[in-house]
Amino acid sequence: MREAAIELRPFPATAEAGQDRKPDDQEFRNQPIGEQQPPRGLPASLTLFAMSLGYGVVQLDVTIVNTALDRIGSALGGGVSELQWVVNAYTIAFAAFILTSGALGDRIGAKRVFMAGFAIFTTASLACALAPNSAALIAARAVQGLGAAVLVPNSLALLNHAYRDRQARGRAVGIWAAGASLALTAGPLAGGALIALIGWRSIFLVNVPIGIAGLWLSWRYATETTRNRQREVDLPGQCLAIAALGCLAGTIIEGGAVGLHNSYVIAGFAASALLALLFIVQERRSSHPMLPLSLFGHRLFALTSLVGLLVNIAFYGLIFVFSLYFQRVNGLTPLQTGLAFVPMMGIVLPANLVAARISERIGAPAAIAAGGVLAAAGCVTLLPIEPGTPYVEMLAQLMIIGGGLGLLVPPLTATLLGSVETSRSGIAAGVLNATRQTGSVLGVALFGSLVGQPDAFMRGAHLALMISVVLLLIASVVIWRGAATRD
Structure with a gap:
């Protein structure tokens, strides 16, 4: 799913940087100490590519691991609880550190922090690939999540710095977000193909060349942002x-x-x-709080944050359950499992694009509620599944779930950003992203615990679907009723 709610920090004023050329307009005069002149032309495009690699590899690792869970369990031992930790160690660190890493980038420079994040992520990916047991893999995944949390907000800060023109910046951020959405969608299929060709460790090794390329490009072409020493951590x-x-x-x-x-x-x-x-x-x-609680004094902000939490509990919890269902219950290979997720994940991006028109026609709260109800309907129609249920009988239902979730995410983000002052939109978006990642953690933990016993897997899967229906309907009602009362 497209994770569009990322911390958006205002870009600093620009000025002259460099003594070997004259500034060509007043915009680049009086540059703050510590800030470098933003790149232009090809360097700006390569900066965008480096930032897209950073965000893309983070999103790739959100979904690529799911197709490898059964093989990881067989190779390293352990039950469903260990597999839950393989997924959640990454997401917990991602959710918990994302706000602080943005503040750290403000304090010592986004380029410096971004490159450190890429180095951490790449090194941790190599450690994941070499892990001799499940404990080592879980620890490496936690470090990988820390690197991911550092990469995301600072990649966007560097884009804000590189593209000063509003329209150019909008296009750049759109490319950045679309690339990440594509990586998220491709994760299950890419994971299945790599496992079939090389083995489960390859899903982590693939991050290493990406990380090296991203590090070099950001070092060579990205320029540093202003350092705000007053920003506390x-x-x-x-x-x-x-x-x-x-x-x-x-x-x-x-x-x-x-x-x-x-x-x-x-x-x-x-x-x-x-x-x-x-x-x-x-x-x-x-x-200088990590999480400004005053934001939750805005009724609509609090409601959209709650909706984001509930939606991600359902969506990512079900992805975990169906990853195990396809492989352990129905006997699909990792590649077949990756292919099975393609329709569900692939419809998210088109639904994101359609969501804007629907929101304009019926309003953002109604569009969010409609997406939640649609996803809930997909879950209801999956309740009859049993061991051996043909995939073709689940295809439409999985696409309905993905489409519903794709419809609600863009208006959810827009509603949240519109609920607070413009000056606080950056931290507000960061909070939504952290809240949604927290929902992912709780979804995998809760739904994984329901299917942890092999002899009760289907009972747990049915219960997970029913809980998802309830959560999605609650989310729809909350935003529909809550939007009627504004701050």
Whole structure:
């Protein structure tokens, strides 16, 4: 799915940079210290390509791993809970660090931080490919998620710096987002093909040449942004955020294995609640909070954030469940599994494009609600599936789910950005992205726990579909009713 809600920070004023040429207009005079003149022509295009590689490889790794889960489990051992951690270690780090990494880029320069993120991501990808056991793979995936969180907001900051003209910047951001959407869609198919030809480790090795190319291009052509030394990094809030999210995801995963009545599971939920409370207290007290809680005072902002959370719980939770269903229950190969996801993922981008016209005609809240209801209908029609159900009998339903989700994402993002002051649109978009990634974490943890027992897989899959229906309908009602009352 197209992850369009990324932190959009305003680009700084420009000025002269370089003594070997005269500035050709007033725009490039009086340049702030630490900022370099933005690239033009081919260097600007290559900067765009480097930024697109960064965002694209992040989105690729959101979906490419799903087709390898069964092979990873067979090669490294462990059950469904270990596979949940392989997926969630990446997403937890991604969700928890994305806001802080944007602030870090503001403080010491987006180019420097972006290149560090690419180096981290590439090195961690190599570590994933060489992992001797599931624990090592999970640890490397967490580091990979950290690199992803660093790449995304700073790639957009560098694009803002490279393209000063509003129309040119809009086209550049559109290419950047479309490339990432294509990578997200291609992930399952690319993963299946690589596994069939080389093996499961190749899905991580493919990131290495991409990372090297992105590093070189960004070093050679991207120019540094202004360094704002006054921008603080909320380290206590950062630590509490990752602790709370990790504790909650871990508790849900282990609860599926040992039962929710287990004393350790109960203690885990209590600890998660305490950590979340401490996080809220820290953010209220901090002069530079990682998550400005005042944003949630805007009714529509709070509602769209909730909708983003619920939608991603359903969508990414179901992707995890169906990855295992196709391979472990119906016996498909990784390549066949990748092909099975193509219609569902492939319809998302066309639906994104159609969503703008629908929103103009019926309004953004109605378009969001319609997308949620459509996706819920697709889930309902999948409830009769059993072991051995022919894929052709699921094709239309999977496309309905993907189409519904594709319809609601663009108006959801636009509604959220329109609910706050323009000066806060960057952090607002960052919060939506973090919220949606949190939903992905919870979806994999919750739905994975439902299908963790081999003898109860189908019962868990049916329950996951029913929960998805409820969540999507709640999301539709929330935005439909909530939009009637504006700030």
